[in-house]
Amino acid sequence: MPAGDPFVAAPAEIALASVLADNPPAADTLGLYVHVPFCTKRCGYCSFNTAPLEEGAMARYLEALHREIDLLGALPWAARVRLATVFVGGGTPSLLAAEDLAAALDGIRARFDVDADAEITVECNPESVTRQKLEGYRAAGVNRLSLGVQSLDDSILPRLGRLHDARGARAAFEAARAAGCANLSVDLMYGLPGLDLDGWTRAVDTVLDWGPDHLSAYGLTLDAGSLWGAAGIEGLPAEQEQIDQYWRLAHAAAAHGLEHYEISNYARPRFRSRHNQIYWHAAEYLAAGPGACGFLGRVRYANVKATPRYCEALADGALPVASAEQLSPRQRLAERLILGLRTADGVPTAWLEPRLDGERDLRRRIETWRAQALLVDTGDRVRLTEAGFLLSDALFVELL
Ligand code: SF4
Structure with missing residues (x-):
């Protein structure tokens, strides 16, 4: 939780070591967010908690993640809750080999009662998926994929720091469908440097013609934790241009039968993101992975951000909670x-x-x-x- 977050109360006396044990959730049904921090390259606009994929880092992270899931599953109230959603986000979760993702999901199922129809989402970057890998994800129980396309302009994508091109994005979408993914979301961004209304319209029309079940579209923000937030970036569209891009998408999505159900999200009927709705309903969720944030009872908490320290805490047998505050x-x-x-x-x-x-x-x-x-x-x-x-x-x- 960033310092000065307006949702957060004045620091209260909370014992971090036992905060999750001491604050049982009010609900019987929770979501679980799992953070996979690794990225091959950091995108210019990104302020997420990411880490370079160094030799051996994934194996150390996975070992720690299994320990964390075991510790979460041993909490005194864990046996009475069910997980309705699992969202594996990042970072770039699609850097995970299918067998490693399957082992993590098996660990979650061994420790928690996971609903038979739980929504299990994995965020994927186009350059790190193949049909074979996605078939492995499906076999592991993943039933929803979120594909980080962001742009279909081959002059803009490298500038963002993305590692795919427009063809690769399309190929990844087709690989997901071929692997049997029947709940497929695409992420796009507007307000990008060098993006005009015509280019945005082409990207929106192209992606909508692919027939995604869900579309997330975020306007670019220059967050302090990003490379662009620190150094600035040229070529940003004027404010009115960004507003025009917002409306162009809203109208095109409606014409394709997608419901604008959240500021940045559109879905075909019955394809709203169940996990994200937990956030928007201010409901409760558990978190695992470096820097992941959870919400139980009235307590919001966050894990240690740095991946090596996250791994060290778990090697010492402790849940890696770094901060917790009561609203x-x-x-x-x-x-x-x-x-x-x-x-x-x-x-x-x-x-x-x-x-x-x-x-x-x-x-x-x-x-x-x-x-x-x-x-x-x-x-x-x-x-x-x-x-x-x-x-x-x-x-x-x-x-x-
Ligand atoms: S935007 Fe996604 S792929 Fe790019 S650095 Fe951030 S988490 Fe990694």
């Missing part, structure tokens, strides 16, 4: 509001009222948004419209 009721409410308003389902209107008590400016802002049809009431719920999604950051800052 205050006000912070919890703000989080539920903000995460819920990211989705097309919105939040119960009743959740908004306590946040507006004594907050005249915020109440006025909400009424203005209603008048401008950026925020609409549907039965007993309130939600942002697609125009509201686009401007939501300003509202979210005030809701904190």
